[in-house]
Amino acid sequence: MNYLRPVAWQEIVGILCLMVYSYVAVCIPSYVKNIIDSLTPGTSHPDLWRSCLVILGLAGLSGVLLYLARWTIIGASRSIEMAMRNDFFAHIQQMTPGFYHRMKTGDLMTRFASDLEQVRLMIGPGIMYPFSTCLVTVLAFHSMLIIDANLAATLLVPVGVLMLYVNLNTRRLHQVYRQGQEIYSDMTARVQENFSGIRVIKAYCQEEAEIERFREISDRYLEKNIEQIKLRGRLFPFMRFIGGVGVVTILWLGGLKVIQGRLTLGNLVQFTMYYQMLIWPIIALGWIINVIHRGAASWR
Numbered sequence: 001m002n003y004l005r006p007v008a009w010q011e012i013v014g015i016l017c018l019m020v021y022s023y024v025a026v027c028i029p030s031y032v033k034n035i036i037d038s039l040t041p042g043t044s045h046p047d048l049w050r051s052c053l054v055i056l057g058l059a060g061l062s063g064v065l066l067y068l069a070r071w072t073i074i075g076a077s078r079s080i081e082m083a084m085r086n087d088f089f090a091h092i093q094q095m096t097p098g099f100y101h102r103m104k105t106g107d108l109m110t111r112f113a114s115d116l117e118q119v120r121l122m123i124g125p126g127i128m129y130p131f132s133t134c135l136v137t138v139l140a141f142h143s144m145l146i147i148d149a150n151l152a153a154t155l156l157v158p159v160g161v162l163m164l165y166v167n168l169n170t171r172r173l174h175q176v177y178r179q180g181q182e183i184y185s186d187m188t189a190r191v192q193e194n195f196s197g198i199r200v201i202k203a204y205c206q207e208e209a210e211i212e213r214f215r216e217i218s219d220r221y222l223e224k225n226i227e228q229i230k231l232r233g234r235l236f237p238f239m240r241f242i243g244g245v246g247v248v249t250i251l252w253l254g255g256l257k258v259i260q261g262r263l264t265l266g267n268l269v270q271f272t273m274y275y276q277m278l279i280w281p282i283i284a285l286g287w288i289i290n291v292i293h294r295g296a297a298s299w300r
Helices: 005-037 045-093 097-102 105-123 125-147 149-154 156-196 198-203 207-260 265-299
Strands: none
Touching: 005 045, 005 125, 005 265, 045 105, 045 125, 105 125, 105 156, 105 265, 125 149, 125 265, 149 156, 149 207, 156 198, 156 207, 156 265, 198 207, 207 265
16 A cells, blocks of 8 residues: 555546546447438438547547556556565665575565566556456446347357356466466576576586576476466467357347347447447456466565
8 A cells, every 4th residue: 555655646547537438438339320320312421521520539539548547557557666676675685694595586586577567567457457348348238238138138148158268267377377487486596596606516517417407497487388378379269259259149130130120220330339349358358367366476
């Protein structure tokens, strides 16, 4: 809390910008729907032009609001990172010699570099993106229910499957990342020990032995990174596939309702746009959970 207090005003301004941004973004599909439904032979060019200008203005306003939100919230996280880094450095300068005998230099370097960066991501993007995506998701799904509640309820099936898969995948990803960080710490410590004790290593002709030890640690680190890549590699294609399933469902069931006259073409396009706004937060959810898990591990 001591780190958050000096930048509290930035966080508040950023969250307010995100709230207005979410509302503006959800308004755009409604104007698109009105334009499509008004496209008749009698539609005048000035009316169409004015409607397009409104959409362009809303898109520009949402872009400005998103920029301000990022500038304030991400900027606040950078300030917190700087304060934590300075405090951490000042703290280790005051530790006793016994502390440095117990702690590996590689562990301290990992905390100072990698861990603080992950904490910064957790208190910056890890706050901004969940707040933004939750707002957009609630507003978009509410609008979908207003347009066609049955069609919106049908889409809960692929969305639920996607959320379950993301949750299971990111849990395993968190475990692998934590294990990789521990190996990275060992590797950094091994490098530091070799650099500081290079005279002893050469004096006793231990170069090949140290190279072999480092190769073993490096191979373990490579394995964990490859495992992370495999997990991410399965995650995002599956997300894209489920997103495509939802679009096909909308086009099929919604298209039938358009043919039957129960939905307008503008409603169908509007519903599809809301679904795209709904699916992107779920796709981003994997990255958000990963950032939060990494930050929590680094914070510990």
